[in-house]
Amino acid sequence: MIQNLLSMGGHGLFVWASFSITFIACAFVFFKTLKTLKKYEREFVKEINELSPKKRKLVVENSKIASQVLSSYSKTI
């Protein structure tokens, strides 16, 4: 059964190549996007932490996004 699945009636090379290329491309884009997202989150949090306490308070109070990134980032580390 496994041999039939691999050979796909003589078309195994084409079928498996199609699925593999699709899977590899999708996985590559996923991990690249995830890496970029983490990088941006890290840099954003770093920049907020480098602000003076007064400015930081102002940013966290006025920007929902900033406060959400801060809280989600603190959960991941």
Add this chain to the structure above:
Amino acid sequence: MFDLINPTKIFYWIEKLISFINSIFFILLLIALSFALIFSPPDYLQGDSVRIMYVHVPSAWIGLASFTCIALFSIINFIFKTKNLILITKSIAPLGLMFTCLAIVTGSLWGQPTWGTWWVWDARLTSMVILALFYIAFIVSHKFILQENKANKISSIIVIIGLINIPIIKYSVDWWNTLHQPASIKLTGTSAIHSSMLTPLLLMFFVMLLYCALIFLMKYKIEIIRIKKKNLKRL
């Protein structure tokens, strides 16, 4: 209406949606792959090579749909000047390009056992390559034109011109003699595909759509954080 897609309002939901899609994605992928590679029957003419359809067709659909969305959003942005729509189009474009390229490559891999050739410059295949070129032009214009307004304007013009190519791709198999087969699935009228093949096809399409949603949300989140970072520097 555009306030509904305000980044501040939907940022919380983006996070929730990403977690939700992550939690169900792999189970659905396994089910779809089992149907596509094991349970679906081989074609009476093409044999098992027909299974390539389960990655080729959804990829092509997504490639076309993404470009249509980008073009429509660009037109709306042209009229209403909604900056948020630009973020959305920028997040969709790389996905559209990837799936268009996947449709071309998997189509080529399907062409060899079915037609006996990897490639022919027929109407459907050539118009898909042109679609990929439009995607590249859109992405490049955003990457290399430093003035944001100018980049938005040029990229919008590119996709609006590219929109002409969409009906050409769709009807190329009816208008010209091509090696590519006509559409088997019709939104109106009866489809020329058996349910035993339609089920895995729709399952794979749904899984790929979920994947697109996941990547889109992540890219959209990146764009929002990038803008917020810029605003921080102005403080």
